[in-house]
Amino acid sequence: xxxxxxxxxxxxxxxxxxxxxxxxxxxxxxxxxxxxxxxxxxxxxxxxxxxxxxxxxxxxxxxxxxxxxxxxxxxxxxxxxxxxxxxxxxxxxxxxxxxxxxxxxxxxxxxxxxxxxxxxxxxxxxxxxxxxxxxxxxxxxxxxxxxxxxxxxxxxxxxxxxxxxxxxxxxxxxxxxxxxxxxxxxxxxxxxxxxxxxxxxxxxxxxxxxxxxxxxxxxx
Amino acid sequence: xxxxxxxxxxxxxxxxxxxxxxxxxxxxxxxxxxxxxxxxxxxxxxxxxxxxxxxxxxxxxxxxxxxxxxxxxxxxxxxxxxxxxxxxxxxxxxxxxxxxxxxxxxxxxxxxxxxxxxxxxxxxxxxxxxxxxxxxxxxxxxxxxxxxxxxxxxxxxxxxxxxxxxxxxxxxxxxxxxxxxxxxxxxxxxxxxxxxxxxxxxxxxxxxxxxxxxxxxxxx
DNA sequence: ATCAAGAATGAATATTCATTCATTCTGGGT
DNA sequence: ACCCAGAATGAATGAATATTCATTCTTGAT
Numbered sequence: 001x002x003x004x005x006x007x008x009x010x011x012x013x014x015x016x017x018x019x020x021x022x023x024x025x026x027x028x029x030x031x032x033x034x035x036x037x038x039x040x041x042x043x044x045x046x047x048x049x050x051x052x053x054x055x056x057x058x059x060x061x062x063x064x065x066x067x068x069x070x071x072x073x074x075x076x077x078x079x080x081x082x083x084x085x086x087x088x089x090x091x092x093x094x095x096x097x098x099x100x101x102x103x104x105x106x107x108x109x110x111x112x113x114x115x116x117x118x119x120x121x122x123x124x125x126x127x128x129x130x131x132x133x134x135x136x137x138x139x140x141x142x143x144x145x146x147x148x149x150x151x152x153x154x155x156x157x158x159x160x161x162x163x164x165x166x167x168x169x170x171x172x173x174x175x176x177x178x179x180x181x182x183x184x185x186x187x188x189x190x191x192x193x194x195x196x197x198x199x200x201x202x203x204x205x206x207x208x209x210x211x212x213x214x215x216x217x218x219x220x
Numbered sequence: 221x222x223x224x225x226x227x228x229x230x231x232x233x234x235x236x237x238x239x240x241x242x243x244x245x246x247x248x249x250x251x252x253x254x255x256x257x258x259x260x261x262x263x264x265x266x267x268x269x270x271x272x273x274x275x276x277x278x279x280x281x282x283x284x285x286x287x288x289x290x291x292x293x294x295x296x297x298x299x300x301x302x303x304x305x306x307x308x309x310x311x312x313x314x315x316x317x318x319x320x321x322x323x324x325x326x327x328x329x330x331x332x333x334x335x336x337x338x339x340x341x342x343x344x345x346x347x348x349x350x351x352x353x354x355x356x357x358x359x360x361x362x363x364x365x366x367x368x369x370x371x372x373x374x375x376x377x378x379x380x381x382x383x384x385x386x387x388x389x390x391x392x393x394x395x396x397x398x399x400x401x402x403x404x405x406x407x408x409x410x411x412x413x414x415x416x417x418x419x420x421x422x423x424x425x426x427x428x429x430x431x432x433x434x435x436x437x438x439x440x
Numbered sequence: 441a442t443c444a445a446g447a448a449t450g451a452a453t454a455t456t457c458a459t460t461c462a463t464t465c466t467g468g469g470t
Numbered sequence: 471a472c473c474c475a476g477a478a479t480g481a482a483t484g485a486a487t488a489t490t491c492a493t494t495c496t497t498g499a500t
Contacts, residue, residue: 020464020465020479021477022465022466022467022476024477041355041356044352044355044356045266045352047356049458050457050458050459051458060479060480061458061459061479062459062460062461062480063477063478064459065458066478070458070459071458124355125356128348128351128352128354128355129355131351131352131409132264132265132350132351132352132353133266134412135261135264135344135348135349135412135413136260136261136262136264141413141414144414145413145416148413149417175426176429178410178418178422178426179403179427179430181406181410182403182405182407182410182423182426183402183406184406185406185409186401186402186405186407189351189402189405189409190401190402190405192351192355193355193361193365194361194364194368194369206398206399207399209395209399210430213434214433240447240448240496241447241496242447242495242496242497243447248448269486269487269488270487270489271487271488279449280448280449280450281488282448282449282450282489282490284488284489285488285490286447290489291489
């Protein structure tokens with residue numbers, strides 16, 4: 001294609017300029033991880049290919065192997081990122097220096113766990129894609145266990161505080177924390193697999209109900 | 221190879237006789253589905269190949285395409301089988317003409333859901349492998365939704381009976397049923413992904429606790 | 441004994457995909 | 471202006487895999 005002056009112009013200015021851009025390593029890594037997340041959500045973990053991911057990222061095929069050694073490694077790092085993002089968010093709230101009231105802190109946690117950011121189909125698809133492979137891949141189990149354990153400890157600590165403050169009787173913090181975590185995971189699963197049967201609104205109501213039953217003075 | 225009489229003998233009698241066996245279609249289908257389940261559990265859904273499945277089943281590669289049209293179809297039918305087995309078991313208990321006491325029936329349900337048969341790594345791996353792909357594959361969503369909905373209705377019906385019998389106040393059967401189902405799913409997930417942190421014994425205690433909190437007269 | 445129906449086989453085919461690497465390009469330093 | 475470290479590219483390669491189908495084998499009926 002030529003313009004009036006006869007000079008050769010770039011083909012499709014709007015459809016992603018072909019100009020090669022050099023960017024720092026860290027930025028490219030994140031760009032590829034983000035693309036991987038979108039691909040897993042849209043096509044499923046088992047259908048993800050390197051071509052797909054790099055095209056989604058608007059980059060060439062070779063680059064993925066430049067920044068991550070292999071596809072396997074890219075997938076592993078993607079899981080690590082997602083897991084840390086989720087658990088990091090939870091932990092921040094539970095440590096929550098900014099929210100002093102324990103009931104409010106619980107509410108904030110619930111909001112985070114069943115709120116917009118986390119319950120995007122995109123993110124949930126990624127969790128469960130990895131969970132599905134975890135049975136066969138110890139590496140995935142390890143990544144998840146590591147961050148999970150810390151979050152579980154923080155949750156238990158929060159529950160202990162609440163139990164003390166409310167002087168609740170016959171309640172075991174550890175057991176309750178396990179139950180609450182499992183409930184949230186199960187609700188995420190429901191939102192992903194049977195969105196028709198379970199709305200976000202109802203999922204929140206169910207989780208809230210669980211907490212109210214355990215800590216009636218703190219919730220509602 | 222020939223024996224003294226000069227007749228051709230079978231090669232390796234102990235290492236799986238090579239003798240070609242003709243069996244009815246239904247039997248071969250089940251054989252292949254069982255092999256698929258073992259392969260998914262051991263290698264993960266995304267690593268399963270036709271060669272792997274047919275070798276596991278002790279059959280030739282061609283046969284899978286003879287009885288199922290394609291790999292895709294084999295995987296779909298395997299999911300259907302697993303889903304129906306699980307939900308069928310639940311529904312049988314919940315309809316449970318043989319157990320008249322409602323509390324006992326609840327107990328039987330819990331036993332089934334967190335007991336030996338279901339919580340084998342093998343089975344749980346398969347659930348979650350499919351759940352992981354469900355976000356990207358409407359076919360899987362549909363299969364699970366269909367059986368799931370029926371089980372959810374039966375559970376709600378059971379809870380309604382229990383609420384009436386115990387004259388429990390301020391309890392919504394539907395919401396409680398959703399919560400209980402999600403809790404069980406979450407516990408399965410925990411058993412699969414972080415078996416170190418969550419034993420079967422503790423998972424049962426947690427689920428039982430949930431029920432006791434809701435229906436104190438019926439449980440314990 | 442013989443035969444036909446159809447169950448089972450597995451070598452061959454065509455496709456898809458991860459990974460490599462020779463080459464090109466960019467931008468900051470001199 | 472020039473240079474070059476190293477970032478980026480994408481055609482080429484080789485390995486893996488789903489699917490096909492011509493052929494072989496088994497079984498029950500005649």
